[in-house]
Amino acid sequence: MIATWVGGLLRWRTGRLAACVIGVALAVALAASLGSFLTASKSTMTERATRSVAVDWQVQVQPGADPGAVLALVRTTAGVRGALPVTFARSTGFRATVGGSTQSTGAGVVLGLPDGYQATFPGAIRPLTGAGSGVLIAQQTAANLHVAPGDEVTLALPGALPAPVRVAGVVDLPQADSLFQQVGAPKQAQPSAPPDNVVLLPAALFDTLTAPTRATDPAAVTTQIHVARNAHLPADPASAFTAVVGAAHNLEARTSGGAVVGDNLGAALDGARSDALYAQVLFLFLGLPGAILAALLTASVAGAGADRRRREQALLRTRGLRARQVVALAGAEAAVVGVAGGLLGLGVAALVGQLAFGQASFGAGVGSATTWSLVAFGGGLLIAGSAVLVPALRDLRTATVAQAGRAASSAHAPWWSRIGLDFILLAISLLVFRASGANRYSLVLAPEGVAAISVSYWALLGPVLLWLGGALLLQRLAVLFLGHGRAVLTRLVRPLAGNLASTASATMARRRRPLARSMVLLALAVSFAASTSTFNATYRQQAEVDARLTNGADVTVTQPPGARAGPDAGRALTTAGVRRVEPLQHRFAYVGSDLQDLYGVRPATIGAATSLQDAYFSGGSSKALMATLASRPDSLLVSNETVQDFRLNLGDTVNLRLRDERTRDLRTVPFHYAGIVKEFPTAPKDSFFVANADYITKVTGSDAVGAFLIDTGGTRQHAVADELRRRLGTTATVTDLTQTRSAVGSSLTSVDLAGLTRIELGFALALAAGSAGIVLALGLAERRRTFAITLVLGGTARQVRGLVLGEAAVVTLGGLAGGAALGWALSEMLVKVLTGVFDPPPAGLAVPWAYLAATTLTAVAAITAAAINGARHAHRPPIEELRDG
Amino acid sequence: MSSTCDVLVDCRDAARTFGRGANAVVAVHGSSCRVRAGKRISIIGPSGSGKSTLLHLMAGLERPTTGTVTWPAGEGDDADPTPRIGVVFQGPSLIPALDVGENTGLPLVLAGLPEEVARGRALAALELLGIADLAARLPEELSGGQSQRIAVARVLAQRPRLVLADEPTGQLDRATGGQVIDVLLAAAAEIGAALVVTTHDPTVARRLDTRWRMHDGRLEMEA
């Protein structure tokens, strides 16, 4: 019997069944795609975090312990690829005499590196100029001492005679923060910045030079075992973190107090796991509404056939079928929809993965891809069950045919409308949003001293409730308008429905609830597309801003330390595709005993070559502050910390000590505090100054430029950079935005969001088209009778088409308007709530107009197609339609 | 014999077959008949004998497979564009989303009459049938007999020259059915229209002047 029933359904209810299957398939495909994508992203994050760390562990040998024994123990530890001892000694200062003038520095650090250190830890030391081995000096130290490879530097070590060494190379220590960390000390006790003065010595030379120091104070020389690991790590950053931290603790325990592990790898994974949680939140935010929408779509499709089904069901009951059998039949229908939709959805997901990532599994492991597929499939069954089976079960209670006929229309407002649920939800949403705003939108919580981190899912409640409340409010407004705005409605449809306009508006007024539901569904789809695409566009904009901030401009030419190129050297950088070359001075300046970077800008032109967002500054917009720098050349922008440290008030004099190129000595120069700068192109994340380049040139007697910022108009960065690299050779470093974009940022920004965007936007488009088209098409199917009656009473096909198009126009207008409003509100809230994923936080939303226009057009096209198709159906001999009664 | 202008509908060997080949069902075999102005005709026949199909042929809602159906008196003209034929259908035929008044006036609006005119004529028709109090109701709020009366009112509002009623009493008890027939006769008299009523109930058939019989798709006329 079930087979006959299902066969009948397939034959006579093909359209409805297919629509349900498509709805389920959309939800399943979306969940499977996003799930696989999420897993794949997470393992990328783990990989990136692992790769970003130069030295996995710095095992600090404790005073009194034998470094040899610790080294031996570390080397026998599972998962250790290489372990080398590094020795540290404090120096009271370095001195150098170059070209007759002597420079000296404050306290510094001297390191002893064994042979093969750079081979084992490739990312730890970056050679800038000169040799890559022998005595190496850190870039800033070289700048302070004015030394270059070949010059001599004298090291002052406690208890030893001043030791002259010859510099073989200048290097950068990209991971100085972790290299010079206080191993085992809590975060607050860590040094705020790595030492300014660092000299790296070959281990043998270090031992010779520090022998007297060691003799007087054995504790003055410390040893760390640097460890490179190759243990296999779980793909998920959180599990990888647990594994690494566990291994580190295990090692510490085995040394029985002889060593403490500085776990750089663990720290990196710690960051990655909160990024992974953010990714998960993003997945929820951007994916779940889509899946819910697809489920709603399925439910409406199923609901559109509810009258008919109720009649059939009641008829079956009167023919003596028992309730259990009726349920079995409905169950069979749900199973067909669920299984077919699920399989189709998985197929679509695999196809999407193939298209977007070249891999059906989105790059996720087989295991996790299978898991996600199963989860998504289960979800599809659930949707099918609740859309098809549940209503059937509910209807079993209204057992008689007569009742079934009546159940369809209920005149009074639904319960949610009577209790004002929409307003309640919106109010709660606003409250939650306020509360999370007070919490500075911290979504991912990593409480101090607790190993586990968590997501504050409360904050998600804001947008979710906004979405739901907004949808209900829209339904309320649409019902109100359709019910009471008949005069307006009539005028609205007059161009399409002609003299049937008031008949059309009367029909719409009576059918206001299902029509409003269609509008809301369309609005939800449009708002989903709008908020998702706006979020993605804003995210991309900020990633671009971040990359620009780090790189400085589209292409940046950085001069080596000590170079004397003036602004005129910029002329040599003009090549095809270059719009503008902007010189940026880079010096160092002491404020008190604190050494900070100092950037000299040309305030009138800097804004044209790179983006200076208002968010980079406080105390004025970027324009206003640049104007101040121009009108008062001794103005100085300083970091927030400096303002705090020195208790500065606007207009206060700040005395900086700058190197005067004429006397080659530090000289005190007065500046005036004019505003706060938080970020600046090419500047480090910590404290720095920004001042007027002309003023700096005047007071230091040098117009040397640190970097040239090159504007290529946002395109051809790669080609321009290549050309400049070819031209400049090793005399300067050329970097471009595209390369920076892939190198910087948190692991979250580095996730292939472009792929995610493509998936999301594709689905959003499909949902918008689907909800617009399917709902109206089904609505029309239910109204074929009405059209048939209209035709047999003498109506023309044109009149029927007018009725259909009038209704379609109203649904479209309402849906698009509601969708735009809801989408805008959601975007604003989403971007605020997800502030944490943006770096830097956006000044405003980036609206992808082209995509939104495409979505609107697609929706309109789908509706028009559905409407015209509906009207075409009316051409079937209407008298037959009437006979079906 | 009166002139051909008197003939409202003229069927000549009109036949209607549904389906093709083995599935073909001949609903109406070649039948010839004429309906003249002012006549009161009943067509009686068992279920499935082709009564509805013949009526639809007469109304021009269905085309004959062979033979011809013509309307010598002509269609509606510019002075009164409403169709000259009104049909009361066998099944429910009211638009669920329109109230009784709107339903009754709908054919007039479709024919292009101004809305107020349509409304006025609809109310007048309802008044005539004594059901003006139902004007604001929705079809779902009506009983079967009431619905059928509204369908009659809708035809009345059209002021056709020929009223075709397809089993107007089929779903009703005898007393209510009788009232509907009264209403139909009164309405036809009011507008001076010819009336054709199909039925399988001999008591209904007896209320009309002329009786035709339908059997297995064949039309037989009584003397």
Ligand SMILES: Nc1ncnc2c1ncn2[C@@H]1O[C@H](COP(=O)(O)OP(=O)(O)OP(=O)(O)O)[C@@H](O)[C@H]1O
């Ligand atoms: N659209 C159609 N397609 C196929 N067969 C049809 C169609 N319409 C009518 N028939 C068939 O034509 C025959 C005559 O049908 P019709 O509806 O004219 O009979 P009827 O005399 O009006 O019956 P009833 O008294 O039950 O209303 C029946 O056998 C019916 O099955």
Ligand SMILES: [Mg+2]
């Ligand atoms: Mg019939």
